[in-house]
Amino acid sequence: MLRNLIFPEHVYRDGTHHTFMTEISTLGEFGLIDRLTDGITPAHASTIRGIGDDAAIIRYEKDTDTLVTTDLLLEGVHFDLTYVPLKHLGYKAAVVNFSDIYAMNGTPRQITVSLGISARFTVEHIEELYAGIRLACSQYNVDIVGGDTTASRQGLVISITCLGDAPADRIVKRSGARPTDLICVSGDLGAAYMGLQLLEREKVASAGQKDFRPDFAGKEYLIERQLKPEARRDIVKELADNNIVPTSMIDISDGLSSELLHICKASHTGCRVYEDRIPIDYQTAVMAEELNMNLVTAALNGGEDYELLFTVPLADHERVEKMKGVRVIGYITEADKGCALVARDGGTELPLRAQGFNPLAEEDDNNGDNGADRQK
Amino acid sequence: MLRNLIFPEHVYRDGTHHTFMTEISTLGEFGLIDRLTDGITPAHASTIRGIGDDAAIIRYEKDTDTLVTTDLLLEGVHFDLTYVPLKHLGYKAAVVNFSDIYAMNGTPRQITVSLGISARFTVEHIEELYAGIRLACSQYNVDIVGGDTTASRQGLVISITCLGDAPADRIVKRSGARPTDLICVSGDLGAAYMGLQLLEREKVASAGQKDFRPDFAGKEYLIERQLKPEARRDIVKELADNNIVPTSMIDISDGLSSELLHICKASHTGCRVYEDRIPIDYQTAVMAEELNMNLVTAALNGGEDYELLFTVPLADHERVEKMKGVRVIGYITEADKGCALVARDGGTELPLRAQGFNPLAEEDDNNGDNGADRQK
Numbered sequence: 001m002l003r004n005l006i007f008p009e010h011v012y013r014d015g016t017h018h019t020f021m022t023e024i025s026t027l028g029e030f031g032l033i034d035r036l037t038d039g040i041t042p043a044h045a046s047t048i049r050g051i052g053d054d055a056a057i058i059r060y061e062k063d064t065d066t067l068v069t070t071d072l073l074l075e076g077v078h079f080d081l082t083y084v085p086l087k088h089l090g091y092k093a094a095v096v097n098f099s100d101i102y103a104m105n106g107t108p109r110q111i112t113v114s115l116g117i118s119a120r121f122t123v124e125h126i127e128e129l130y131a132g133i134r135l136a137c138s139q140y141n142v143d144i145v146g147g148d149t150t151a152s153r154q155g156l157v158i159s160i161t162c163l164g165d166a167p168a169d170r171i172v173k174r175s176g177a178r179p180t181d182l183i184c185v186s187g188d189l190g191a192a193y194m195g196l197q198l199l200e201r202e203k204v205a206s207a208g209q210k211d212f213r214p215d216f217a218g219k220e221y222l223i224e225r226q227l228k229p230e231a232r233r234d235i236v237k238e239l240a241d242n243n244i245v246p247t248s249m250i251d252i253s254d255g256l257s258s259e260l261l262h263i264c265k266a267s268h269t270g271c272r273v274y275e276d277r278i279p280i281d282y283q284t285a286v287m288a289e290e291l292n293m294n295l296v297t298a299a300l301n302g303g304e305d306y307e308l309l310f311t312v313p314l315a316d317h318e319r320v321e322k323m324k325g326v327r328v329i330g331y332i333t334e335a336d337k338g339c340a341l342v343a344r345d346g347g348t349e350l351p352l353r354a355q356g357f358n359p360l361a362e363e364d365d366n367n368g369d370n371g372a373d374r375q376k
Numbered sequence: 377m378l379r380n381l382i383f384p385e386h387v388y389r390d391g392t393h394h395t396f397m398t399e400i401s402t403l404g405e406f407g408l409i410d411r412l413t414d415g416i417t418p419a420h421a422s423t424i425r426g427i428g429d430d431a432a433i434i435r436y437e438k439d440t441d442t443l444v445t446t447d448l449l450l451e452g453v454h455f456d457l458t459y460v461p462l463k464h465l466g467y468k469a470a471v472v473n474f475s476d477i478y479a480m481n482g483t484p485r486q487i488t489v490s491l492g493i494s495a496r497f498t499v500e501h502i503e504e505l506y507a508g509i510r511l512a513c514s515q516y517n518v519d520i521v522g523g524d525t526t527a528s529r530q531g532l533v534i535s536i537t538c539l540g541d542a543p544a545d546r547i548v549k550r551s552g553a554r555p556t557d558l559i560c561v562s563g564d565l566g567a568a569y570m571g572l573q574l575l576e577r578e579k580v581a582s583a584g585q586k587d588f589r590p591d592f593a594g595k596e597y598l599i600e601r602q603l604k605p606e607a608r609r610d611i612v613k614e615l616a617d618n619n620i621v622p623t624s625m626i627d628i629s630d631g632l633s634s635e636l637l638h639i640c641k642a643s644h645t646g647c648r649v650y651e652d653r654i655p656i657d658y659q660t661a662v663m664a665e666e667l668n669m670n671l672v673t674a675a676l677n678g679g680e681d682y683e684l685l686f687t688v689p690l691a692d693h694e695r696v697e698k699m700k701g702v703r704v705i706g707y708i709t710e711a712d713k714g715c716a717l718v719a720r721d722g723g724t725e726l727p728l729r730a731q732g733f734n735p736l737a738e739e740d741d742n743n744g745d746n747g748a749d750r751q752k
Contacts, residue, residue, distance in 0.1 A: 048441055053549050053642075054479040054626060055445035055540065062438040065424060069431035070522060070537055072490035076529040100430040114448035114535055146446060153452040159490055159535035161446055164431065173429050250430060266429075 022123035032123060033149055036130045040144050046109060046165070047143045056145035058110060060165055067164040067171075069100035075155035083199045086125055088227040089158075090132025096253065097162035098140050099231035099306045103251035104173070105239070106166035108140060108231075113147035116157030129158075140233065170245055172310070177248040177267035181311040181332040184246075184320050186235045188279040189256055190295065193302025194287040195219075195226030201291075221283045229306045235326065236308075242319050246310035255301040258354040259309050261339055270337035273330035273352070275344045300341070301355040398499035408499060409525055412506045416520050422485060422541070423519045432521035434486060436541055443540040443547075445476035451531035459575045462501055464603040465534075466508025472629065473538035474516050475607035475682045479627035480549070481615070482542035484516060484607075489523035492533030505534075516609065546621055548686070553624040553643035557687040557708040560622075560696050562611045564655040565632055566671065569678025570663040571595075571602030577667075597659045605682045611702065612684075618695050622686035631677040634730040635685050637715055646713035649706035649728070651720045676717070677731040 024032055049057035060066055073079060073093055081089075094111060101108040113133060117126060137144055142162070198219055206212035216223050231251075239246065248267055250259045256278070264271050278299050288295040311332055312320055320326055330342075340349040400408055425433035436442055449455060449469055457465075470487060477484040489509060493502060513520055518538070574595055582588035592599050607627075615622065624643055626635045632654070640647050654675050664671040687708055688696055696702055706718075716725040 054476040055443040058442040066434040067431040070488040072524045074492050077527050103430040112446040116450050148448045151453050154530045161537040
């Protein structure tokens with residue numbers, strides 16, 4: 001049976017006592033899908049046909065581009081069910097895909113959800129996972145239009161593909177940044193990574209203890225950033241309201257350094273980012289202090305922030321400065337200047353390196369399981 | 377290291393001796409993706425932007441519907457690398473998705489490919505897999521537009537999502553069958569299942585033998601149907617050429633019985649299928665005899681045929697009779713007549729049951745690993 005050490009029950013706030021007892025084999029594949037997808041009805045006019053055929057049917061207008069992105073999440077690599085509640089996992093698995101569509105300046109519309117389920121999961125477990133996916137879809141106004149559900153020999157497999165759209169003339173790629181463009185970032189960075197460190201610490205502390213209660217007091221923001229991230233739909237709307245079309249954009253899943261390098265590589269440019277301009281929350285700083293970790297490294301390389309990183313022409317300076325929750329952190333240079341962080345002292349330049357989570361690199365305990373789900 | 381018992385080397389016919397030695401960690405995620413996707417350029421005008429951003433960009437014309445389907449394939453559940461060569465696996469993983477798009481009377485256009493890769497695979501292994509995917513895409517004129525690549529704790533994970541399109545007024549769903557419609561099937565059934573039985577038999581026979589040579593003489597068709605299935609693009613074209621729009625259509629992945637029940641459930645009808653009309657190849661019959669298995673059961677429930685099952689109005693009788701490789705096997709009835717097989721004696725009616733592969737049912741050794749990848 002699946003055990004969740006850190007969140008024994010209290011995440012389920014509807015007062016019911018979940019039993020998680022129905023063997024999936026009693027329903028079979030189609031029975032399980034019927035149960036999971038019961039009551040799902042398309043919200044979008046573009047969803048002509050959702051679940052229930054060989055393929056979903058989607059109809060877009062002319063001059064509208066379809067966007068497609070996909071993420072594969074594997075138990076033991078991208079998530080640890082010891083402290084990640086299934087409902088949160090489902091929510092996050094959906095939201096990280098929406099984030100990729102927003103990062104193109106688009107709107108997510110439909111997802112397909114494929115699940116590989118090992119024998120230790122019951123129908124109720126998968127319903128919890130699906131409840132999180134459905135909640136995310138409801139909050140972001142996205143239709144679930146299909147998927148595939150199968151057995152897995154070991155662990156949970158989640159593969160979500162998201163379709164979205166955008167007017168063809170407003171799509172923002174990674175490749176459009178130009179020298180003198182301003183580099184902007186939404187929200188704050190490093191909190192999700194610190195949340196992961198905190199959860200890992202409590203997991204270790206809980207080992208062998210029967211009635212362990214994790215201590216998250218004063219660090220709720222970090223936990224929320226790790227377990228229930230949001231995609232920055234609001235920023236995409238704000239950009240449109242202010243009539244700003246970024247020259248390039250990407251969402252921060254692997255860490256600011258890695259994403260900046262992606263933009264600069266695709267745009268054939270360099271960049272300068274100011275250490276003292278990187279937005280960091282108070283709780284993130286306290287936690288870094290407590291764990292004796294380098295705060296800027298966490299903010300640069302921690303990943304899973306799902307904030308938007310984008311560039312705008314210098315002429316848009318005043319307009320982006322007025323945007324709530326957006327900060328200008330540097331500027332784009334010619335390629336031969338390279339990519340560097342300008343240290344707090346104002347003079348020292350440190351070359352930016354992609355140290356974000358790399359699930360295919362040698363094992364590195366300092367990296368943690370903070371997920372790499374870059375569409376490429 | 378990965379071993380392939382049944383096909384030690386001879387599947388690689390370019391004369392080179394593959395060494396499969398490059399550790400994936402030496403390239404990292406982005407290095408591996410660069411290597412795998414090197415030289416991939418979009419063939420479709422609708423592919424505005426493929427690999428290399430948060431999401432791919434696709435543009436369709438008005439009055440054209442977008443189709444989306446997805447399949448999740450897990451090692452140990454859907455395939456056994458003891459006898460499935462990686463290149464064949466890649467080919468099949470792509471083709472089964474195309475088959476779902478053809479089953480909607482559509483044309484596959486783009487796929488995303490997500491891979492979970494455990495430590496025993498090298499770069500060359502994944503290149504072999506990808507070579508099969510690329511070959512399938514080249515043969516079926518489909519663009520690879522993105523994906524996600526990550527580590528896996530155990531075994532290979534393949535998740536492919538396929539987009540396609542069709543004129544809105546020519547899409548064929550499962551739900552349009554009407555009483556008196558003729559039930560038609562392309563090709564022949566049961567061969568892929570018999571191929572699987574043969575491969576499993578040779579796997580058992582090979583156990584512990586160093587220089588084992590499998591005996592496939594006279595059974596090449598069965599092996600090909602199992603390891604390198606094709607999607608029936610030709611049938612979709614023939615239907616269009618003959619100006620036939622089926623009233624319902626589905627591809628046969630789980631077995632004829634299961635698919636017929638899907639059509640009848642979605643269309644609120646019953647059906648009668650004649651045992652002596654079910655198309656079965658000579659090699660399939662010989663193999664069933666050799667293994668002392670029921671031939672009709674294999675054809676009804678074996679699965680993985682990837683043939684098209686469709687219904688047409690009675691008025692199209694002459695036109696479908698003229699179609700090469702298509703056979704009329706029965707007719708649609710009112711729902712209250714139920715779904716039944718009319719036995720060879722012409723009188724006995726046996727209720728149709730879905731006995732196809734169910735990866736989420738209790739283990740059943742008679743079912744085998746013949747894959748369930750129904751979009752739902």
